[in-house]
Amino acid sequence: MAADSQYGPMSSPAPDAPHSEQLLAEVAALPGLPGVYRYFDAQDQLLYVGKARNLKKRVSSYFQKNHDGTRIGHMVSRIVRMETTVVRTEAEALLLENNLIKTLNPKFNILFRDDKSYPYLKITGTRETFRTAGTKPLPMLAFPRMAYYRGVVDRRHSYYGPYPSAWAVKETITLLQKVFRLRTCEDTVFANRTRPCLLYQIKRCTGPCVDLIDTEAYGRDVADAERFLRGETQEVLDALQARMMAHAEKLEFEQAAEIRNQMSALSRVLQQQAMDNLSDKDVDVLAVKVLGGRACVNLAMVRGGRHLGDRPYFPAHVEDATQIDEALESEAESSPATDPMERVHVRVLEAFIAQHYLGAALPHTLVTSHPVSRTLMEALTEQNGAKVHTVHQPREHRRAWLDMAQKNAEIALARLLAEEGSQQARTRALAEALGLPDDNLDELRIECFDISHTAGESTQASCVVFEAHKMQNSQYRRYNIDGITPGDDFAAMRQVLLRRYGKIAEALRAEQGVAPEATAGAVDVPAGAADTPEPAAEVAGEAPKGPRMPDLVLVDGGKGQVSMAREVFQQLGLDLSLIVGVEKGEGRKVGLEELVFADGREKVYLGHDSAALMLVAQIRDEAHRFAITGMRAQRAKVRTGGSKLEDIPGVGPKKRARLLQRFGGVRGVAAASVEDLSTVEGISAELADAIYRALH
Incomplete structure (x- = not known):
């Protein structure tokens, strides 16, 4: 039975100042037992999760040594609070550590995306x-x-x-x-x-x-x-x-x-697959490759003796986590590998095994490209209820499987590095073309807006976010547009920009000591993953985290949309140079787009083969796709009436179909009077009255 020991938040010390006496006293009071520790910064953000055979010895090593100028030093300087959990065994500590990593996403741990999409x-x-x-x-x-x-x-x-x-x-x-x-x-x-x-x-x-x-x-x-x-x-x-x-x-x-x-x-x-071997029924083959600060774990699956294919996984925070572990390598808990690069491979592989198989069924045999710790296998065996074997140096058909998995890991990682290099080049090209700050392109943030509707019906606006050289689909937002003339894209753009940046403008004025002015309420509509077509319900008062304005605001449109965006930014007191419109070129052909600026600069044509224009088009197209999927889902819901009619007692599928056919949709049904409703076959006067009251 694990026992928790949690400590409250403390004031943040200066980056190079010693930690608070209370924190150091808590470190000194830790027991010499197995457990898990968590470090938090002044904003209560989780920095790191670690496990230890001896909590006192491991945690003390962070604060007793000089880590200046290193990644561990950067992390340790930000620690203001910690939490610990004492467990019975090191295996329990390992499972708890990876469960916390998966659920809490700490900043300095090797982190694999939780993939539950296996078919x-x-x-x-x-x-x-x-x-x-x-x-x-x-x-x-x-x-x-x-x-x-x-x-x-x-x-x-x-x-x-x-x-x-x-x-x-x-x-x-x-x-x-x-x-x-x-x-x-x-x-x-x-x-x-x-x-x-x-x-x-x-x-x-x-x-x-x-x-x-x-x-x-x-x-x-x-x-x-x-x-x-x-x-x-x-x-x-x-x-x-x-x-x-x-x-x-x-x-x-x-x-x-x-x-x-x-x-x-x-x-x-x-006889179709030479890779099949009937003596092995269920086996997972794991190969890891680390290069250029990135890593790939390739998982190949054998089920029922048949090799079914593989899938690559790319973890985050590899460089930070491995350098922190390197600083603590003198601990007895460290990896048996002697070569530093081999230790990185082992850590990445062990992190994948622990996080991927945590709480999930796994085969009894794992073929791995590098040896993994006995503690990890004991933990998986305890969780699985049956012995889990690992084979590090396989022979015969298993060797062929592992060689293939290693080759696929190398190919997948090389492709990722090439794509990332290309994307970073595009980001730099756009920053240079528009005069954006290029000292830290990893933090360059671009937000793009698009309006979508069908003849004025189910108008929706989308906002997509580009940051850290990639689309950040978890930060996408959809906005249901109401209270405008159907089909008025300019009014829709005005509404979405006011809602998006109204509260940010208020926060910025408060920081600068300027009295806040009344602005339209900003109401974000979280939409989840980019591939989820259904728009979520509106959440009052939600705004982007912190008073952070993007470095660039793209709007899909020409002078008209840009003029509307300029009016909104002038009303909110925001920088007009952030606004850039993406205007269709001659014949609306891809590659001929021109950029229109809100601050009076002349239009710019970047060239059809420009890396900067490719990035602008990528972001614009993603905003368009995201808006259309949400609009179509909203339109379908309106046209079928969602569950409004079906929820009315006495209205079954046939009566619902007759009502929709007679009045052309749920809006028509809602606009009909009780007398009109009662003229539909099967709808009595009492039921017509119930329908009218339910829809009003």
Whole structure:
């Protein structure tokens, strides 16, 4: 049982001043037990999470040594508060450390993005149908289907994977269709078929929807498919051969021929990949490559004896975390590797293993490019409930797997470095072209706005953010635009800029000691990830963190949009030189865009092959994409009425469809009177009154 010891916030010392007496006293009072420690700065931001076999010895080493001029010195100078948790074993400390790293995102730890998007292959209803005796399931349950699946698992179904990509799942489904001919159709389609579909005609399905196979025979195919997915291929072949011989002895040659063809298809599948090896059923192969301050861990997956592909992962904060660890290398807990570069590789690999498999199922064998600590494997074994083995110097087919994973890690890292170099060059080119400060391009921040609607319906504005040489999709915002004439893009731009920068302007004036003026309220609409099309509900009072204005504000439009932006910035007392409009060129062709300035400068054409224009176009196009996805989702919600009509008692799907058809949408229904509503077939006067009151 872990015990927490938390200490309150303290005043921030100067960067080169000694730490507070209270903090040092707390360090001195720490026990010599295993545990986890967390460091916080004056703004209560988490700086670092670490684990220790001996808390007192490890934490004291940060404050007793001189770390001036190093990354650890920079971090230690910012520490004003710490928290510690004492645990029973070092393995517990390691698991807790990585759980905190994953959930709290500390600034100086190696951090892998938490990826829960692995797909699975699902076979529906097998647990319920074939393990429950004495009941007759529904036809859809009696004939389970294969499906591609992401999400929370359901105990009624069987899941196989995870797979490294959607392609790997779909390839496996195609393979199983060829060999075992299981259905893939939705239950609604299955229940309404009157004749076999095309998949039956091309021998990819046995036609259970029209009773061309009985449940017993189909159940055998399902069981064989599941054994194949578990890697029991030889057992499947033996069972098929026994069934074929039994049919031949009974002179049932057609059935025997069918099974023979099934065995031939399975044999061809097993010979398709030279990388397959049936002695290894579930194995993960991990290779790490570190270069240029960046790292890549390539994860290759073997499931059921089949090599399914791989996926690269790129951690953050590699340089900071490894240099901090280097400063503490004299501790007994340090890595056994002697070469500094090898130690970096080991740390990155161990961080990935701990964070990736924390709280998740993992195979019993890991093949790794570098040796990992015994403590980490003990922790994973304790979590998994079964022994987890690691193989550092594999042979035969495992060596081939590892060599391939290492090569893929090198290729992925080289591609990342090339892309980052190109993006940084674009950022520098834009800064030079527009006269922006270029002393710290990593902090250059650009915000871009776009307006989207359909004939004035469901108007939305988007704001996307470019910072640290990449799009920051977690900082994207959507704004629902109301109270304007439909289709008035200028009014929409005015509203979104007032809402975006109104509170920032107030905060800046307060910092400068200027009396705040009344401005339109800034209401941010968090929209989550850029790939999420649904706009989120508005959150009153939320604004960008801190009074930070971007270094550049891009608006998608020419003189008209720029003039509106200039009026807003003049009203708010903000710098007009920040505003740049992206005006379409002749024929609206890509590469001919011109930049329009709010401070009176002449228009600028950067050239179709300009790196600066490429960056501007990238940001502008992302703002346009983000606005359109939100607008389309909002429009669909308005046109279907969302759940407003369906939530009214007495209005089912048919009545809802009649209402929408008669009045052209939920707005038309809301605008209709009780008398008009009652003229729709199936809508009584009482129900019409209930609908009117519900929509008003």
